[in-house]
Amino acid sequence: MYVSESARTSAFKVLWEEGRISYVAILYCDRDGEIAYVPVKVNNGTLYLEHEQWPLLDRVPFKSLESLITALEDNGFKQVAGEMDTVEMSSVPFPVLPRTLQEQLIEPGIFMLDRHYFFQIQFEPLHDGKNAFPVNLDKDSVYIASSAVKGLNETRYDNLDSLLKALGNVGRVVRVLDWGVRTNGVRLPKIKWV
16 A cells, blocks of 8 residues: 555645545546546545445545545555655666556556646736636645736645635636646656665
């Protein structure tokens, strides 16, 4: 089981109150071979998933990330290490590492923990018309990298709600256009060579 201290902490930290979404998602290969994700959600100190296609896991409360992963494995899923994890490897023979996310999550039921959400916000500044820009995640904080919003560029916030509130001081947030997890790009774990 791969559960780093970072993942454990991030799972219970709320990224966006509106959906009770934590900083962690389950990134997996679905039965059609497509890469998909399910956000881990937080409610009153428990974790849960909302995923109707997994009826034995849908909305079931878990007290820890480990118990959620155990439930996934008990239901036929197999976890692989992602970039939130550290694995020990021998350099002889040198291991063949995956080059794509599809190579990492190569068959249905394989999953990893991930926290690479993306949001895009449509925004009306007090001056100069509308803008849309992505929200970036840096470990357990969010920020925007846009010179269009004076004074907030690169400033870190605890969660999306804090960022939206700060944006409200310099304009009007029209809406969060979309959100999800980037489903491309390999997620190599940190490697400890032995």
